[in-house]
Amino acid sequence: MTTTQELAEGLDDLPYNVFAKACPSRGTLEHVMGRWGGLTLGALYEGSLRFNELRRRVDGVSEKMLSQTLHALERDGLVHREAQPTNPPRVDYELTPLGRQVAERLLTLIHFVEGSMDEVLAARERYDSARA
Amino acid sequence: MTTTQELAEGLDDLPYNVFAKACPSRGTLEHVMGRWGGLTLGALYEGSLRFNELRRRVDGVSEKMLSQTLHALERDGLVHREAQPTNPPRVDYELTPLGRQVAERLLTLIHFVEGSMDEVLAARERYDSARA
DNA sequence: CAGCATCCCCGGGGATACTG
DNA sequence: CAGTATCCCCGGGGATGCTG
Numbered sequence: 001m002t003t004t005q006e007l008a009e010g011l012d013d014l015p016y017n018v019f020a021k022a023c024p025s026r027g028t029l030e031h032v033m034g035r036w037g038g039l040t041l042g043a044l045y046e047g048s049l050r051f052n053e054l055r056r057r058v059d060g061v062s063e064k065m066l067s068q069t070l071h072a073l074e075r076d077g078l079v080h081r082e083a084q085p086t087n088p089p090r091v092d093y094e095l096t097p098l099g100r101q102v103a104e105r106l107l108t109l110i111h112f113v114e115g116s117m118d119e120v121l122a123a124r125e126r127y128d129s130a131r132a
Numbered sequence: 133m134t135t136t137q138e139l140a141e142g143l144d145d146l147p148y149n150v151f152a153k154a155c156p157s158r159g160t161l162e163h164v165m166g167r168w169g170g171l172t173l174g175a176l177y178e179g180s181l182r183f184n185e186l187r188r189r190v191d192g193v194s195e196k197m198l199s200q201t202l203h204a205l206e207r208d209g210l211v212h213r214e215a216q217p218t219n220p221p222r223v224d225y226e227l228t229p230l231g232r233q234v235a236e237r238l239l240t241l242i243h244f245v246e247g248s249m250d251e252v253l254a255a256r257e258r259y260d261s262a263r264a
Numbered sequence: 265c266a267g268c269a270t271c272c273c274c275g276g277g278g279a280t281a282c283t284g
Numbered sequence: 285c286a287g288t289a290t291c292c293c294c295g296g297g298g299a300t301g302c303t304g
Contacts, residue, residue, distance in 0.1 A: 017246065018245070029170070033165035043151065052286075063278095064277070067286090068277090076256065077258075077259075083286090090286085091287085098255075102241070109234070109241060114149065115148075120156075183266055184265070199267065221267085
């Protein structure tokens with residue numbers, strides 16, 4: 001079990017600190033935790049996917065945003081793009097080893113939130129009815 | 133009637149599936165992983181903080197956005213707000229037990245990203261110079 | 265101190281059309 | 285299929301001012 005102490009110390013002692021406005025880690029974290037970035041990494045955890053497969057899997061994402069998201073993640077070294085020069089074209093996206101480690105931690109969070117939704121929904125009802 | 137969406141959810145064996153556009157878990161995940169939500173939960177992991185302490189800790193957040201973020205997290209049952217009727221007023225924010233579990237997983241991700249920044253920055257340089 | 269209210273701007277992001 | 289290009293709108297979010 002990770003202690004409070006260890007988690008807190010890590011934040012202060014690392015060369016990169018996401019709580020600092022100008023830290024480059026904040027940009028990457030926004031790619032990873034952004035509206036579509038997180039879901040994209042999560043979807044790719046199960047295996048490589050083609051563009052439109054990915055698009056169907058990440059329900060609601062537009063072509064433009066998926067393209068943009070993939071570029072950012074590829075640039076950060078989290079996703080690898082493999083294009084086959086066939087006709088029709090076939091492009092596969094897969095996680096890099098680093099992306100895989102990020103996605104793993106991301107999915108831990110995602111699954112926990114999914115599993116907590118009943119509690120969250122109950123909290124909302126309490127909150128709303130308390131000030132109705 | 134059985135929709136494609138319901139079948140997809142069935143595959144995960146979870147009542148909530150964040151990959152489905154209409155799933156309520158997506159909203160909560162956006163609160164948790166949003167630009168300011170994640171940092172706010174992370175900051176509160178170390179202990180309860182007052183409004184302006186929090187604001188200084190989450191470098192760059194505006195008053196309005198912090199207020200908005202805290203309301204959303206409080207409504208979702210992740211943050212508890214404790215107001216003292218003193219003068220001047222004192223309000224403490226702290227994680228609920230649920231919020232604490234979320235924050236723990238969040239910090240694992242944040243910490244990992246911070247620790248990967250050298251690798252990320254290197255990947256960016258490779259990416260950029262490859263198409264300069 | 266802890267905020268809500270208001271104004272306002274810019275860019276996130278959707279819709280559509282087009283290309284290789 | 286796998287995108288890019290363009291248009292355009294709405295709301296995220298900053299700045300400022302005010303209150304208890």
